Amino acid sequence: MNTNKAVGKPIDRVDGRLKVTGAARYSAEIPLENITHAVIISSTIARGRIKNIDTSTAEKLPGVISIITYKNAPKLKPVPTFSANGPAAENRLPLQNAEIHHSGQHIGVVIADTLEHAKHAATLVRVEYEAQRPLTEMARERNKAVVPKGKISEKPPDVVRGNPNQGLAQAQVRVEQTYRTPEEHHNPMETHATTAVWQGNRLTVYDATQYNFGTRQALATTFAIPEDNVRVVCQFIGGAFGCKGSVWPHVTIAAIAAQKVGRPVKLVLTRQQMFTTVGHRAETEQKVALGATRDGRLTAIQHTGTSHTSTFDEFVEPFTVITHMLYATPNMQASQRLVKLNKGTPTFMRAPGETPGTFALESAMDEMAYALKLDPIELRLRNYAETDPDHNRPWSSKSLKECYRVAAEKIGWSRRNPQPRSMRDGRYLIGMGMATATYPVYLFGATAKVRILQDGSVVVQSGSQEMGTGTATAMAQVAADVLGVPFERVRFELGDTALPKAPVSGGSATMGSVGTAVHGAVKVAQAKLLELARADSKSPLYNVPETDIAFEDGQIFVKSKANKSETYADILKRQNLPHIEESFDAKFDSENKPHSSHSFGAQFAEVRVDPDTGEVRVTRFIGAYGVGKVINAKTARSQIIGGVTMGIGMALHEETITDARTGRIINANLGEYHVPVNADIPAIEPYFVDEIDPHINGIGAKGIGEIGITGVAAAVANAVYHATGKRIRDLPITPDKLL
Ligand code: MOS
Numbered sequence: 001m002n003t004n005k006a007v008g009k010p011i012d013r014v015d016g017r018l019k020v021t022g023a024a025r026y027s028a029e030i031p032l033e034n035i036t037h038a039v040i041i042s043s044t045i046a047r048g049r050i051k052n053i054d055t056s057t058a059e060k061l062p063g064v065i066s067i068i069t070y071k072n073a074p075k076l077k078p079v080p081t082f083s084a085n086g087p088a089a090e091n092r093l094p095l096q097n098a099e100i101h102h103s104g105q106h107i108g109v110v111i112a113d114t115l116e117h118a119k120h121a122a123t124l125v126r127v128e129y130e131a132q133r134p135l136t137e138m139a140r141e142r143n144k145a146v147v148p149k150g151k152i153s154e155k156p157p158d159v160v161r162g163n164p165n166q167g168l169a170q171a172q173v174r175v176e177q178t179y180r181t182p183e184e185h186h187n188p189m190e191t192h193a194t195t196a197v198w199q200g201n202r203l204t205v206y207d208a209t210q211y212n213f214g215t216r217q218a219l220a221t222t223f224a225i226p227e228d229n230v231r232v233v234c235q236f237i238g239g240a241f242g243c244k245g246s247v248w249p250h251v252t253i254a255a256i257a258a259q260k261v262g263r264p265v266k267l268v269l270t271r272q273q274m275f276t277t278v279g280h281r282a283e284t285e286q287k288v289a290l291g292a293t294r295d296g297r298l299t300a301i302q303h304t305g306t307s308h309t310s311t312f313d314e315f316v317e318p319f320t321v322i323t324h325m326l327y328a329t330p331n332m333q334a335s336q337r338l339v340k341l342n343k344g345t346p347t348f349m350r351a352p353g354e355t356p357g358t359f360a361l362e363s364a365m366d367e368m369a370y371a372l373k374l375d376p377i378e379l380r381l382r383n384y385a386e387t388d389p390d391h392n393r394p395w396s397s398k399s400l401k402e403c404y405r406v407a408a409e410k411i412g413w414s415r416r417n418p419q420p421r422s423m424r425d426g427r428y429l430i431g432m433g434m435a436t437a438t439y440p441v442y443l444f445g446a447t448a449k450v451r452i453l454q455d456g457s458v459v460v461q462s463g464s465q466e467m468g469t470g471t472a473t474a475m476a477q478v479a480a481d482v483l484g485v486p487f488e489r490v491r492f493e494l495g496d497t498a499l500p501k502a503p504v505s506g507g508s509a510t511m512g513s514v515g516t517a518v519h520g521a522v523k524v525a526q527a528k529l530l531e532l533a534r535a536d537s538k539s540p541l542y543n544v545p546e547t548d549i550a551f552e553d554g555q556i557f558v559k560s561k562a563n564k565s566e567t568y569a570d571i572l573k574r575q576n577l578p579h580i581e582e583s584f585d586a587k588f589d590s591e592n593k594p595h596s597s598h599s600f601g602a603q604f605a606e607v608r609v610d611p612d613t614g615e616v617r618v619t620r621f622i623g624a625y626g627v628g629k630v631i632n633a634k635t636a637r638s639q640i641i642g643g644v645t646m647g648i649g650m651a652l653h654e655e656t657i658t659d660a661r662t663g664r665i666i667n668a669n670l671g672e673y674h675v676p677v678n679a680d681i682p683a684i685e686p687y688f689v690d691e692i693d694p695h696i697n698g699i700g701a702k703g704i705g706e707i708g709i710t711g712v713a714a715a716v717a718n719a720v721y722h723a724t725g726k727r728i729r730d731l732p733i734t735p736d737k738l739l
Contacts, residue, residue, distance in 0.1 A: 004553070006477040006487040010634035013473045014492075015236070015466065024236045027208040028193035028268045035195075036065055038257045038267040039110045039118040040250060041125050042276065046103035046134035046342045046663025050127060058110060058124040063117030065261045067125065069108040070095045073256060079218045079247070083150040083314065087214030087247050087504075089279060090345045092312050093222070094249035095256070100129065101311050102342045103664045104276025106249055111257050111265060134342035134663030138283050138308045145306050145337035152336055153318045153353060159334045161324075161389070167300025167331030171291025175367045179288065179360035180730045181713075182655040183308075184281040186349050187675055190238025191274050194254035197264040203255055204231045208238070210245040211504035212463050216497045218247040219255055235495040237467040241646070242348035243278045244467070245506040250277060275668035279347025280656060282307040282317040286360040290367075291331075296374045296382045300331035303361060309338050313345040318353030322438060322710075323361055324390040325598070327383040342663050348506060350646055351706035354439055355713070359650075362435035362714030363729065366721065375418065376434055376718070377404050388596035396595035396695035399626030400436070403602040406624035406687050407434070411604040420725035429609040430619075431723025435714035437601035437623065439707040441512065441696055443588035444503030448517035450479065450525045453579045456554055456569040458483060458490045460521065463499035464514045469705055470635030471510055475518050477631055478699055482522040483568070485554040492518075500583060508599075508703030511631060513586060516698035520584030528580055530556060533571045540564045586698065595695050599702045601625035603644075603711040607719040614735030616720055618648050621684045621712075626691040628702035633688075636704050640686035643708020649676040650709070651716035652732050 018024040043050075055067040073095035080086025094106050108125060112118035135141050148157045168174060195206040203223065209215045212232040220227040237244060254267040269277065286305035292298050307317040320334035349355070369376040384401065387394050408414075416432045417423055423430040448462040460479045466472050476490040483490075493499060502514055530549060533541040533556065541549070541556055541564075550557045556571075558564040572580060606620040621644050630636045653674035659666050667673045686708070693700050713731060720738070721727045728737050 004486065006480040007631055008633060011473055011477060011487060011632055013470045013635060014476065015472060026190055026193065026236050026238055027195060027206045027234060028266060030195045030206045032195065032197060032264040035264045035266055036111050036113060036261055037115040037118045038254060038265050039122045040106050040253065040273060041108035041110065041122050042273060043100045043103060043105040043107050045100055045129045045131040046136065048100050048129050048131040050098040050100065050107060051130050052128040053108065054126040058121040061117060061121045061124065063113040064110060064121045065113065066111045067108060068095060068256060068260060070097055076222045076252065077224055079221045081313065082246055087211060087218045089246035089248045089347055090313050094253050102276065102344050104273060106253060106277060109253050109257055111261050136341050136343060136658045136663045137660050138285065138306060138339045138341065141339045141341065142306060145339050148314055148316045148336060148338050150314055152316050153321045155321070155324065157336050159324060162331035164300045164302050164331040164333035168289055168291040168302065171299045172294045173292050173368070173371050174289065175364055175371055176289040177364060177367060177729055179286045179363055181284045181356040181359055182731060183283045184349065184650060184654045185275055185656055185673060186241040186243040187274065187670065187673065188239025188241060188243065191269045191271060192244065192248065192250060192278050193268040194251045195264060195266045196254040196258040198258050201225055202229045204233065205251065205255060206233045207251055208244055209234050210237065210240050210465050210467055210506055212465060212495065212497050213501055214504055215247050215251060222252055223255065232497045233495060234465055237465060240467045241350045242352065242506065245348050245504055248278045271670060272668045275656065275665050276344050279345060281349035281352065282309065282315065282346035284317055284319050284356045286319055288360050288364040290364050292368055292372060294372070296372050296379050298327055298329035298383045301327065301329050302333045304335040306337045306339050308341045308343065308346065310343055310345040311340045314338065315346045317346060317356060319357035319360065321353045322357045325385065325388055326361065326436060326438060328385040328389050329383060350643065351439055351710045354710040355650065358435060358437065358711045359713040359731065362711055363717050366433065366718040367727065377408060380404065380436060391596050393594065393596055396597040397626065397628065397691055397693035398600055399689045399691045400600035400602070402689045403600060403624040403626055406689055407602040407604045407622050410685065410687065411606060411620060411622045413604070420722055425608065427611065429611055429723040431607045431609065431719040431721065432604065433715050433718025433722055434602060434604045435711035435718060437603050437625065437707050437711035439508060439599050439710055441597035441599065441702045442507035442509040443697055444509050444513045445588065446502050446513040446517040446586045447500035447583060448514065448521040449500045449581065449583040450521040451579050451581045452525055452529065452568050454569055454572045456485065456489060456567060458485060459493060460490060460518055461493045461499045462502045462514050462517060463497050464494045464502035464510060465505040466494055467505050469639060470632055474511060474631040474635060475515060478515050478518050479522045482519060483526060483554065484551040508705040508707070511701045512697045512699065512703050515631070515701055517584050517586035519698040520586055521582055524584055525580055525582040526551060528582060529568055529571050532575055533566065536574065538574060539571065540566055597696050597702065599625065599627045599707045601707055601711065603715040605715040605719040607716060607723055609720060609723045609738065614738035616652055616733055618716060619682050621682055624687040624689055625707060626689050627704050627707065628691055628693040628696060629700040630688050631701055636688065637686050639704045640708040641684045643706065644684045644712050645676055645681050647709040647712020648681060648716060650731060651713040655732050
């Protein structure tokens with residue numbers, strides 16, 4: 001037996017050394033000869049039009065090579081957005097007209113020999129506007145809410161199951177409340193950056209992107225050139241969380257600029273520009289009505305509300321999607337509306353929909369538990385969905401009961417006195433709260449190629465992205481185990497459209513999708529080698545039946561004769577082949593699935609509240625998760641820690657604030673937009689329950705990037721209620737709301 005399996009081990013990430021030594025190259029760090037620097041000019045008004053833009057003074061500055069505005073930009077071809085299966089983040093093309101839709105909109109770009117010259121010149125461009133009063137407050141514009149035209153995660157905007165009104169009317173206990181989550185920003189450490197270079201009609205772009213092939217498709221479409229003429233490279237991403245999942249206008253601007261000046265152009269967004277031009281999580285206002293019998297059976301769930309979008313795009317934060325499937329109630333109504341505001345287009349941000357949605361629904365469930373005087377875990381167990389109530393089909397796997405049990409035990413839930421404001425530590429109020437976490441299993445088509453070399457080493461390729469999740473490490477683990485070779489002999493190459501086609505690193509889908517392609521490619525290559533050996537009279541495997549074959553330790557064994565074997569290298573040498581190369585297309589049928597597939601988890605928070613200042617500290621955070629097979633125990637744990645950290649930020653700190661008079665974001669910086677720092681984050685303890693899912697994909701992994709944030713804000717808010725007796729339904733839970 002091979003005792004040396006890689007899958008499941010907490011293997012250090014293969015790029016760890018490159019990252020900590022600074023050797024890892026990010027998209028703003030590509031050393032190209034003759035490079036120029038682009039600085040974007042941003043609109044200072046939020047609504048109206050440009051009356052005049054005067055670049056004459058700026059153009060005369062030393063070092064300035066070109067200034068591009070709507071007056072001299074090339075006309076571009078539109079690219080479909082996500083709702084039309086396209087890669088663009090917005091349906092609006094940059095620098096095409098004088099219209100202004102939001103503050104910070106790109107209105108021009110200065111290209112100069114140095115960053116300093118470009119920055120200085122950008123300040124000297126004079127812009128005259130015709131400004132109108134911007135609409136930036138969702139609450140004020142609510143009466144103008146519209147029905148979304150497109151679907152909300154494969155669903156119409158209004159979904160009804162059973163008879164929710166009757167279910168509510170017949171309920172013995174009702175909870176009906178409104179919950180609000182603010183606009184939030186991703187704030188990855190690495191700001192978006194694009195380095196673009198043209199050679200004739202061939203474009204190479206080094207871009208901070210979660211989707212190399214999407215960027216390629218968008219640029220080929222925009223410039224009307226074949227996709228083969230565009231190469232996109234992204235070796236490393238310094239965080240993304242969704243804001244780099246589709247193609248934003250600055251990528252196009254960098255390519256326009258490089259074409260105009262005939263030299264490589266580097267364009268890096270500032271932190272301020274990160275707040276206005278690459279998406280955000282939309283504000284939500286959600287009404288949840290729950291009806292239940294006195295013994296805690298839900299008779300109905302109603303979940304309705306609004307989120308905002310831009311004036312020119314439709315992006316729906318799908319907060320009701322969880323309500324369709326999380327609890328087994330016969331009567332359910334979900335409905336979403338959109339309010340158009342003078343803001344940039346919102347986008348996917350770690351578990352879009354599930355994150356604000358679980359805040360509302362799981363807070364309401366906690367309120368219902370108190371109304372019923374029932375333990376919140378018990379309420380959830382009484383409404384446990386043994387099958388998917390939405391599609392009426394079995395789950396491919398579900399370990400949520402085990403997750404509740406494990407997490408409750410680890411945090412010591414049995415020691416909790418359910419009475420609010422009953423637990424103290426000195427003068428501090430102590431509270432414990434819980435919530436359910438969930439995220440669907442998404443799978444996107446992916447291709448991988450494998451090369452097994454004569455020296456026994458293995459190279460696996462797929463043009464996926466390394467966004468810090470450990471993709472390169474985990475993929476090598478999958479390949480190593482199929483072949484039975486040591487992990488160290490496998491190298492996974494990614495981050496380039498010159499490699500086999502890979503999908504967006506989004507929807508927590510990379511491990512399952514690209515992993516299945518890797519698994520498939522390695523299997524094909526292995527079968528090919530075996531075939532060569534079995535047909536070769538000089539091989540000890542000659543004519544051995546396949547049922548008598550085992551793959552271990554980089555060798556192919558005859559099971560009935562344990563000393564008869566040969567290595568992949570032996571086979572290749574005898575055949576005089578330098579290597580063998582095979583590829584595999586992983587395809588997934590999302591339409592006709594016999595099962596529904598979700599990850600589930602239980603999130604438990606313990607908080608300490610200062611009754612005099614209203615300060616909330618999360619003192620412990622424990623979660624248990626059923627995510628299928630865990631490929632790398634270390635990077636999986638890191639993903640959950642990251643998700644929970646972001647969830648604590650959402651619960652306690654994060655809120656983007658817009659000045660309604662000017663439509664400008666007033667905290668577009670890391671000093672005033674508070675992301676959690678180390679001092680805010682306790683020891684986070686993730687536990688993975690053993691879960692085998694034979695139905696989902698080739699490797700049994702459900703994906704792990706997003707589930708960790710879902711349920712966190714509700715768990716913290718529920719803990720704050722338990723500590724203080726104050727129910728905060730409006731995030732973030734800042735001290736003023738508790739005093
Ligand atoms: Mo994620 S929000 O699917 O990049």
